[in-house]
Amino acid sequence: MKKILTVLGARPQFIKASVVSSEIARHPGLTEVVVHTGQHFDNNMSEIFFQELGMSPPMHQLDIHGGSHGEMTGRMLVEVERVIKTESPDVVLVYGDTNSTLAGTLAACKLHVPVAHVEAGLRSFNMRMPEEVNRILTDRVSDWLFTPTDSATRNLLGEGTKPERIIQVGDVMYDVALHHGARVMEEGGILARLNMMPKYYILATIHRAENTDDPQRLRNIINALSQIASELMPIVWPLHPRTRQTLRNEGLLDHLSKTVVLIDPVGYLDMVQLEKYAALVMTDSGGVQKEAFFHKVPCVTLRDETEWVELVEAGWNHLVSPYHISDLLRIVQKALQSRPEPVTPYGTGQAAAAIASALVG
Numbered sequence: 001m002k003k004i005l006t007v008l009g010a011r012p013q014f015i016k017a018s019v020v021s022s023e024i025a026r027h028p029g030l031t032e033v034v035v036h037t038g039q040h041f042d043n044n045m046s047e048i049f050f051q052e053l054g055m056s057p058p059m060h061q062l063d064i065h066g067g068s069h070g071e072m073t074g075r076m077l078v079e080v081e082r083v084i085k086t087e088s089p090d091v092v093l094v095y096g097d098t099n100s101t102l103a104g105t106l107a108a109c110k111l112h113v114p115v116a117h118v119e120a121g122l123r124s125f126n127m128r129m130p131e132e133v134n135r136i137l138t139d140r141v142s143d144w145l146f147t148p149t150d151s152a153t154r155n156l157l158g159e160g161t162k163p164e165r166i167i168q169v170g171d172v173m174y175d176v177a178l179h180h181g182a183r184v185m186e187e188g189g190i191l192a193r194l195n196m197m198p199k200y201y202i203l204a205t206i207h208r209a210e211n212t213d214d215p216q217r218l219r220n221i222i223n224a225l226s227q228i229a230s231e232l233m234p235i236v237w238p239l240h241p242r243t244r245q246t247l248r249n250e251g252l253l254d255h256l257s258k259t260v261v262l263i264d265p266v267g268y269l270d271m272v273q274l275e276k277y278a279a280l281v282m283t284d285s286g287g288v289q290k291e292a293f294f295h296k297v298p299c300v301t302l303r304d305e306t307e308w309v310e311l312v313e314a315g316w317n318h319l320v321s322p323y324h325i326s327d328l329l330r331i332v333q334k335a336l337q338s339r340p341e342p343v344t345p346y347g348t349g350q351a352a353a354a355i356a357s358a359l360v361g
Helices: 011-026 047-053 069-087 099-110 130-141 150-158 172-181 189-194 215-231 241-249 253-257 268-276 286-294 309-313 325-336 351-360
Strands: 002-008 030-036 091-095 115-118 144-147 166-168 202-205 235-238 261-263 280-283 299-301 317-319
Touching (some): 002 069, 002 099, 002 351, 011 030, 011 091, 011 172, 011 351, 030 069, 047 268, 069 099, 091 099, 099 115, 115 130, 144 150, 144 351, 150 309, 172 286, 172 351, 189 268, 215 253, 215 325, 235 268, 241 253, 286 299, 286 309, 286 317, 299 325
Parallel strands (some): 002 030, 002 091, 091 115, 115 144, 144 166, 202 235, 202 280, 235 261, 280 299, 299 317
16 A cells, blocks of 8 residues: 655645545555645635535644745745654655645655655746746656646756656646536526626636735736726625735725725635636636636736746737736737637646556556
8 A cells, every 4th residue: 555645735736636635545555644734724724625625634734824935834844744754655745836845845855755746847937936946846856747738748858857757647627627617507606695697707816926015016906907897897806815915005905995896715616616607817826827718718817927828829818917007908808809729738637547547656
C-alpha cells in the first residue's frame, strides 16, 4: 500500500483535490492523508465546503495563515515537516503555486520523500509574482510533473527537464467543471437569492495584490465596474475580506456599493452557479479564468499577463492591464460581443484518473 500525503492550503487547491482524492480512493494500492496548512482560513472553508465537494475533512489542520510570504512559508515548512515525519508517506502530492505548495515541496525534499506536482510547467514569466517563484522551485525538484497543457509541457522541456519526469494529463479543473458543473442548474440557488437573470449579469472577482495594493489600478477597476454596472448590466462581486478592507481604507467602498452588488464570499456550488450563468466574467484569478472557459463564458482578465495563453489566443480570455480605464471598458464591450473559437486545450476530463494511475506505478 502506497501512502500519499497531500498538502493543501488554498481554497482552489481543495477544489482540484476533490476529484484527484476521489480517484486515489478508488485504487486499492493507494491511501491518502490530507494536510490543510490553513493558508486560506475563512468560514467558507468549513465542514459544508467539504460536504459540497464530497471530501472528508483534512486529517491534519495546521492553522497557519497571515504574515509575510517568508514568515508564512517558514512556519508551514516546520509544521509540514513534522507531519511527514509522523506519517512517513511514500509520496507528497502538491498542487499549483501557493506558499503551501512550496512548503510541502521543500519539507518533502529535505526528508527525501518524492514529490508529485499537479499543474506543473505553468509560467507567467514574471518573477515578481510569488506564485511564479513557487511553481518554478516546485517543478525543479518534483519527481512527477503532471502538466495540464501542451504549453506547460513545452515550458518544462525548454528548461531542460528530463522527459520521463513529465506526464501530460490534462487539467484537473476540467474534471471538476464536468463533475460539479452538472450538479448546478439556473433555477434557485444564489441567483434566486440575488434576483439575477441568467446571462444578464457580470461576475467580478478581484483579489490579487498587484491590483488591490496599487491605488491607481484599484481606482481604475472600481470606476470601470461602476460605469459598466450603470450602463451595461448588473455586476455581482463576491468580495474577499482583504479586498473589502482595502476598499474601505481607500474610501471606495461606499461609492462602489451604490452600483455593484457586493456580497460576501460564497460557497463552492453557489460560485459555480454564478460562473456558469454569467454573461461575462471579470477576474484577476488564475483559476476563475479557466472555470469561465469550462462553462463557455467569455472572460476579461485584469492583469498584465496570464498563464493560460491558449485561452487568449482562442478568444475566450481577453487580457487587459487596468492602468487605462478606456482600454478596460473597450475590452469588456469586445468580450461581450465575442464569438470565440471552439478549442480543447485541457484534455478530456480524465486528468485525475491519470494522476492516480501514475502514482500507483
